Amino acid sequence: MRIATWNINGVKARIAQLEGWLASARPDVVCLQEIKSVDEGFPASPLEALGYHVATHGQKGFNGVAILSLTPLEDVKRGLPGDDEDVQSRYIEALVQTPTSMVRVASIYLPNGNPIGTDKFAYKCRWMDRLHRHMQSLLALEEPFVMAGDYNIIPEPIDAKQPELWVEDALFQPESRTAWRRFLALGLTDAIRACQPGPGVYSFWDYQAGAWQKNNGIRIDHHLLSPQAADRLVAADVDKGPRGTEKPSDHTPVWIELDI
């Protein structure tokens, strides 16, 4: 089973690329972020025509996440637990059944947090803490689960072409990197790191300053796997194809293959 994550930066602006990529890559499950659409406005029909079931958690204008799956999605939950006041749509999870097994999949859009020293960064820190607590509760189920999405965290210097450019950025702050290590300390596996331990694996290239042409990228889109999922991990990679198309998202899909 192949599970991909892709921040598409606007589902309506990217629907043609999304359709084309689904038709060729045919991932079993896709976690989308930054759909920038309310649920009623999400273009589900062309995706359903390609065989995908659709679950969305959108909002007007900003943020918004979704899960697409070739098999029906069950037990869909919207919103990250831990703060009833949080109105931003950044979390959706669902159960994906296979003939012989199951996996719980979450699509997350962790707050950017820039600029540092503001309430935006404080919100990011609170959100990371809520995510940590939710991971703990999911781990207690002792199930295979995959927490995939745009974490807005550069875990280590090898995850940036030019790490020195990011030292003042929320994505590379000590608080963000510490939160990442706390996720790992729970026993979760960073799938790309496990399969491709070297430098130079990126998932985002800025639109500006020819970042794509210079391969001035960062790795911020991740799959974290529970031990029961990590046991089944057979491959993980970045699909750089969509980033090189006309009118691309600034992120490109990252995928994992599980033997289930």
Add this chain to the structure above:
DNA sequence: ATGGCGCGTCAAACGCGA
């Protein structure tokens, strides 16, 4: 050092992203 781009927004600059 800064901005350089792109999306969505009751429609023209602006918020936001990373």
